[in-house]
Amino acid sequence: AYNLGLSATPERDDELESGLGENSSEYDAGLLGQELGPIIFELSVQQAFKQGILPEFEIHHYGLPLVDSERERYDSLSRRLRDVSSELRELGHRYGFHDANITSRTQILAKREDQLGLVARQHIALTTQRKRLLYDAQLRSCAALVILRQEFQENPNTRAMLFHESIENVMLLYHELLQEDFPVAVEHSGLTTSLREESIGLFRQGIAQVIVSVKSLVEGFNVPETDIGIVVASSTSVRQRIQTIGRLLRKKQGGATATIYVLYMHDTVDEIIYEKADWDNLLGAERNRYFLWQEDGTVIEQEQAPRFPLPTDQDLPLEVLEAGDEYPGAYEGVEYTSDSDGNVFTNDGALVANPQDVPEQIRKVKGSYGRFKVTPKRRYILV
Incomplete structure (x- = not known):
């Protein structure tokens, strides 16, 4: 007997947030991979579009400046x-932590009662402050309001969904929209179940033409009549971004085109999501348009995304690499640990049979033993 799992995004959020889970080998080693087995079939967005499963859509990426x-x-x-x-x-x-990506482990390290734990907590605090600063950026709500005004001017019957990352920001945006006389509802986990259901009901019925939500609405919500979506702020999770886009990619009457506006703060860590996935390749270059929003409100279209993913190991043949050089590709693959006794262990502590001279090669390159990754296709060792 077999179990078949169906998922739009099988990777876990924590894997994606730390830069993991972006390839099948990491999925296989993860929780779902262990429970359900390997991915046996994948349907890309472009394939779904060609087969007529998805409607026409465009994504407008707006890079906003910090004041x-x-x-x-x-x-x-x-x-x-x-x-x-x-x-x-x-x-x-x-x-004894020789992980080059140790900053992704701060939540665990912060529980320690030593100097390492103290510094990990400082790292978390600073990261949180910077993230909060970006979420609160002044031009996010300004740009969202400008976009909504333009859309409603062109079509007074527009239906719009707006997403933000925090309840506080959602409520501020909700009140701004009320002051502008938009027919708006709000939905987030801080409301009672009855109020949340009422807000969603008002939007489904078209009484509220705009709904503002925290990411909680991203999963399990479907209103085919929605015309536009505005991602006012989001994390750098590829999974979450795909789910948000998916809320709008539903067949519409008359074959109308959905437009999704993605707002990010230009020249900040907001742009990291463009390093994690090639959105032109993922969704189709003809469906992605990139813009820079100026402080005076003018918008300048750009020729390409603000950043690009690093090459995978498949893009880097062995002849272009030398042992000990800085690896020019993505830090991808399954992680292992080596020790001075010549042993190699998986992340769950299982001993790897016949590690050959891998631990010694790692010591020669980095000066010590410790964690390393093996890339998924060409099996390069990254330290």
Whole structure:
């Protein structure tokens, strides 16, 4: 007997947030991969579009500037975060953590009652402050209001869904829309179940033409009549972005085109999501348009995305690499640990049979044993 799992995005959020889970080998080693087995079939967005499963759509990516005071604080937080990250890596080596990506483990390290735990907590605090600064950026709500005004001017019957990352920001945006006389409803986990159901009902019926929600509405919500979506703020999770886009990719009467507006803060860590996935390849270059929003409100279209993913191991043949060089590709693959006794272990502590001279090769390159990754296709060892 077999169990068949069906998922739009089988990767877990924590894997995607840390840069993991972006390929099948990491899925296979993860929780769902272990429980359900390997992925046996994948249907890409482009394939679904060609087969007529998805409607026509466009995604407009708007890079917004931080105002001067925000930019100054952002740069200050980023400098402090770089210093704390360096200290975290140095302390990690002293305590036996030789992971180049140790900053992705701060939640676990923060539970320690030593200097490493203290620095990990500092790292979390600074990361949270910077994230909060970006979520609160002044031009996010300004741009969302401009877009809504334009859409309602062109079509007074527009139905729009707006997404943000925090309840506080959702409520601020909701009140701004009320002041502008938009027929708007709000939905988030801080409301009672009855109020949430009422808000969703008002939107489904068209009484409320706009609904503002925290990401809780992303999963399990479907209104085919929705015309536009505005991602006012989001995490750098590819999974969440795909789910948000999916709320609008439903067949509409008359074959109308859905438009999705994605707002991000230009020249900040908001752009990391464009390094995690090639959105032109994922959704189709003809469906993605990129813009830079100026402080005076003018918008300039760009030729390409703000960033691009690093090449995979398949893109890097062995002849272009030398042992000990900085790896120019994505830090991808299944993670292992080596020790001075010549052993190699999986993440769950299982001993790997016949590791050959891998631990010694790792020591020669990085000066110590510890964690490393094996890339999914060409089996390169990354330390």
